[in-house]
Amino acid sequence: MIKPVNQKAWWLVLPVVICVAFSAILPLMTVVNYSVQDIISPERRVFVGTEWFVSVLRDEELHSAMVRQLVYSFAVLAVEVPLGIALALAMPAAGWRASATLVLVALSLLIPWNVVGTIWQIFGRSDIGLLGAALQAIGLEYSYTGNPTHAWLTVLAMDVWHWTPLVALLCYAGLRAIPDAFYQAAQIDGASRLAVFRYIQLPKLRGVLMIAVLLRFMDSFMIYTEPFVLTGGGPGNATTFLSQYLTQKAVGQFDLGPAAAFSLIYFLIILLFCFVLYNWMQRVGTHSTGTAASDAGERGAV
Amino acid sequence: MKGAHWRNVFLTSYLVFALLPIYWMVNMSFRTNEDILSSFSFFPKHFTWANYAVIFTDPAWYSGYINSLIYVAINMVISVTVALPAAYAFSRYRFLGDRHVFFWLLTNRMTPPAIFLLPFFQLYSTVGLMDTHLAVALAHLVFNVPLAVWILEGFMSGIPREIDETAYIDGYTFPRFFLKIFLPLIKAGIGVTAFFCFMFSWVELLLARTLTSVNAKPIVATMTRTVSASGMDWAVLAAAGVLTIVPGAIVIWFVRHYIAKGFAMGRV
Numbered sequence: 001m002i003k004p005v006n007q008k009a010w011w012l013v014l015p016v017v018i019c020v021a022f023s024a025i026l027p028l029m030t031v032v033n034y035s036v037q038d039i040i041s042p043e044r045r046v047f048v049g050t051e052w053f054v055s056v057l058r059d060e061e062l063h064s065a066m067v068r069q070l071v072y073s074f075a076v077l078a079v080e081v082p083l084g085i086a087l088a089l090a091m092p093a094a095g096w097r098a099s100a101t102l103v104l105v106a107l108s109l110l111i112p113w114n115v116v117g118t119i120w121q122i123f124g125r126s127d128i129g130l131l132g133a134a135l136q137a138i139g140l141e142y143s144y145t146g147n148p149t150h151a152w153l154t155v156l157a158m159d160v161w162h163w164t165p166l167v168a169l170l171c172y173a174g175l176r177a178i179p180d181a182f183y184q185a186a187q188i189d190g191a192s193r194l195a196v197f198r199y200i201q202l203p204k205l206r207g208v209l210m211i212a213v214l215l216r217f218m219d220s221f222m223i224y225t226e227p228f229v230l231t232g233g234g235p236g237n238a239t240t241f242l243s244q245y246l247t248q249k250a251v252g253q254f255d256l257g258p259a260a261a262f263s264l265i266y267f268l269i270i271l272l273f274c275f276v277l278y279n280w281m282q283r284v285g286t287h288s289t290g291t292a293a294s295d296a297g298e299r300g301a302v
Numbered sequence: 303m304k305g306a307h308w309r310n311v312f313l314t315s316y317l318v319f320a321l322l323p324i325y326w327m328v329n330m331s332f333r334t335n336e337d338i339l340s341s342f343s344f345f346p347k348h349f350t351w352a353n354y355a356v357i358f359t360d361p362a363w364y365s366g367y368i369n370s371l372i373y374v375a376i377n378m379v380i381s382v383t384v385a386l387p388a389a390y391a392f393s394r395y396r397f398l399g400d401r402h403v404f405f406w407l408l409t410n411r412m413t414p415p416a417i418f419l420l421p422f423f424q425l426y427s428t429v430g431l432m433d434t435h436l437a438v439a440l441a442h443l444v445f446n447v448p449l450a451v452w453i454l455e456g457f458m459s460g461i462p463r464e465i466d467e468t469a470y471i472d473g474y475t476f477p478r479f480f481l482k483i484f485l486p487l488i489k490a491g492i493g494v495t496a497f498f499c500f501m502f503s504w505v506e507l508l509l510a511r512t513l514t515s516v517n518a519k520p521i522v523a524t525m526t527r528t529v530s531a532s533g534m535d536w537a538v539l540a541a542a543g544v545l546t547i548v549p550g551a552i553v554i555w556f557v558r559h560y561i562a563k564g565f566a567m568g569r570v
């Protein structure tokens with residue numbers, strides 16, 4: 001289907017552009033401005049060109065923080081996306097059980113992020129927390145404050161607990177939006193459960209899945225509050241992710257220039273990855289739609 | 303029905319995993335600090351309402367909830383209202399620069415909020431909006447409007463364009479078609495969008511804290527009071543945490559039908 005060209009559609013988009021431009025363009029300009037200056041005091045500024053960018057890019061600690069961040073973000077996607085889809089498929093479609101499950105699943109999303117960190121701080125302690133005590137009881141020397149691997153896994157588990165519902169809710173709403181005609185057509189064709197998933201549900205979920213994957217990617221890439229509260233970045237720097245490193249630079253050392261340059265590089269990296277993911281998912285999606293089953297569904301629906 | 307059996311086992315085990323940390327928080331909220339830190343216990347041994355009493359009797363605490371609710375509601379309404387027509391335009395038409403504008407909107411969602419801090423502070427001080435609910439609501443538009451447009455566009459694109467064309471042939475004008483026919487079709491999408499706008503605005507700490515001081519101080523900022531020189535007030539923080547879940551749970555309870563029913567194509 002090719003969309004018609006209609007320049008009047010701009011009028012529908014205009015309110016959004018005004019809203020966002022008001023609060024987005026000015027801040028970005030300020031950051032760009034800072035990134036090329038050495039701010040000694042509010043009155044004394046020196047133009048330094050790309051100096052901050054070069055020094056940030058050569059920063060060894062940044063490189064390791066970056067690697068940790070990438071590994072973490074991909075681990076988050078690898079666990080949360082399949083789990084979220086499975087959860088959406090398993091949730092009841094109607095009735096009071098559907099309502100109850102929806103509310104229960106969504107609860108973890110509603111807890112402010114600093115509280116999430118605090119709960120897990122207690123929850124993971126081996127003396128007074130359930131998780132810590134349980135792991136200790138089955139014979140694991142579990143300690144999220146002492147062992148880097150345990151700390152990393154705890155932060156990941158916390159993220160899975162906190163954010164899988166986002167993927168699940170989006171997919172659930174996406175699944176409910178598939179017209180019955182598609183399933184009827186599949187039933188007539190004698191399609192297996194797997195085929196229904198592969199050729200009807202998955203292609204129809206493409207839109208919401210793209211949102212879920214990108215949201216989870218960008219948010220996990222910017223994760224700050226939860227690991228900060230839980231582990232403070234440690235032990236060592238096992239859970240020091242990019243934002244925390246950035247904040248240490250900007251707030252801890254008052255290096256506005258390098259921090260601004262860092263922010264821009266940070267932002268460009270997120271942008272690049274999202275762009276690649278976005279285009280890749282769009283291409284994958286267009287290949288798998290237009291199958292016989294969904295065509296039949298489309299005809300049945302109209 | 304073997305499949306259904308495994309489905310329930312999976313669902314139940316996930317729910318247990320999801321609810322245990324929350325149960326632990328509820329458990330903590332009914333205990334005293336000494337009790338929390340000294341012993342491991344599934345149930346509060348010395349059951350107490352004291353932590354909730356602290357919150358409900360101190361205006362500094364409960365006004366935090368009211369302030370948060372006000373700016374979150376303003377933000378949710380603005381976000382969804384401006385995003386609906388824009389999402390329709392993106393899902394139905396091509397126009398000059400459409401892809402670029404769409405991606406530009408998304409880039410705002412990708413910007414770490416820390417970047418916006420200082421500029422927002424300067425901007426709102428200049429126009430005299432500091433420490434108002436409107437300031438936080440407007441600031442949160444940066445990430446919620448793009449998200450709303452994006453989610454709604456996904457849902458709208460799932461609806462065949464034949465519906466629009468049929469309605470126009472039947473003599474519907476655009477506003478009437480949009481309100482009477484189109485919006486009911488994407489109820490699920492609107493429900494999900496409203497919920498996500500609510501959620502992201504509700505839990506955001508950095509901007510909300512920076513742009514307010516007294517009159518519009520949000521609950522997430524009030525909570526940081528539990529960290530003091532004498533140590534952490536775990537019990538009150540847990541009670542406050544339990545109470546922060548409540549408004550969101552009510553929101554999802556209201557939009558659950560929109561999410562659960564989805565759209566009823568065959569019945570149009």
